[in-house]
Amino acid sequence: MSLYQKILELQKEVTHVSKDSTNTHFRYKYVSESHLIDKVMEAFSAKGLIVIPDLVEMRTFELLGKPATEVLYEYTVIDVETGESLKSRAGGMEQGDKCAFKAMTGANKYYWLRFLQISTGDDPEKEEPKKETWKERRARHEAALPEIPIPNENTMHAAKINAGKILALQKATGMSNDEILFYGEIESIKDLVAAGDAEALGAAYMKLNAHVNLKKAGVVK
Numbered sequence: 001m002s003l004y005q006k007i008l009e010l011q012k013e014v015t016h017v018s019k020d021s022t023n024t025h026f027r028y029k030y031v032s033e034s035h036l037i038d039k040v041m042e043a044f045s046a047k048g049l050i051v052i053p054d055l056v057e058m059r060t061f062e063l064l065g066k067p068a069t070e071v072l073y074e075y076t077v078i079d080v081e082t083g084e085s086l087k088s089r090a091g092g093m094e095q096g097d098k099c100a101f102k103a104m105t106g107a108n109k110y111y112w113l114r115f116l117q118i119s120t121g122d123d124p125e126k127e128e129p130k131k132e133t134w135k136e137r138r139a140r141h142e143a144a145l146p147e148i149p150i151p152n153e154n155t156m157h158a159a160k161i162n163a164g165k166i167l168a169l170q171k172a173t174g175m176s177n178d179e180i181l182f183y184g185e186i187e188s189i190k191d192l193v194a195a196g197d198a199e200a201l202g203a204a205y206m207k208l209n210a211h212v213n214l215k216k217a218g219v220v221k
Helices: 003-013 033-046 099-115 134-144 153-173 177-184 189-194 198-216
Strands: 021-023 028-030 049-063 066-079 085-095
Touching: 003 033, 003 049, 003 066, 003 085, 033 049, 033 099, 049 099, 049 153, 066 099, 066 153, 085 099, 085 153, 085 198, 099 198, 153 177, 153 189, 153 198, 177 198, 189 198
Parallel strands: none
Antiparallel strands: 021 028, 049 066, 066 085
16 A cells, blocks of 8 residues: 555544644634544554654744744655655744743644545534624624623733734735735724734734645645
8 A cells, every 4th residue: 555545544544533632712622633543643643654844944923022932834744655755835824922832742643634635524424504704793783682792801912912923924924915804805904903802813924824735845835
């Protein structure tokens, strides 16, 4: 069995990883790195495959008055039986306390989830509902409440941090404003910050970062 055949078998076998941890501050569930690695490495080892990560680039800078780190890894998958190998890259960026380690963790998780196309939903067989747009979400809130809720200090701070990440990525890559809005699937950074919508800005940054990494890897133009 060739390396690519083994990867195909792995994508069939490792289809879902449950969210085992909770961010108590922002109140969302996520997949921890240790939980993800335990599952995928067991499957890789059974196929006679090893993975060697190589830190290609690490950039540190200041973002909104706090330290930030961006990393880029190159991963080499090696078939110990045939000697075949496959290289691919993944990156991560974080700001604040322990940002370097968090960026490395993010890159590692992103690599495994995208390389094997692993689902992290609670039910991998459940048909996902149509994603609600920011305008639809805001309209729903306006209809349900007598007044639009005023964002609190925590949500505003988180929204500004995520907006800063997007602007820093734009400066580093030279993307235009239209490209930021298109690939981030948003209509206005300013409006999202004013609404304290840290979640939408965070999701936009992840989409933009993924686009940049795919572009670097030559997957997209």
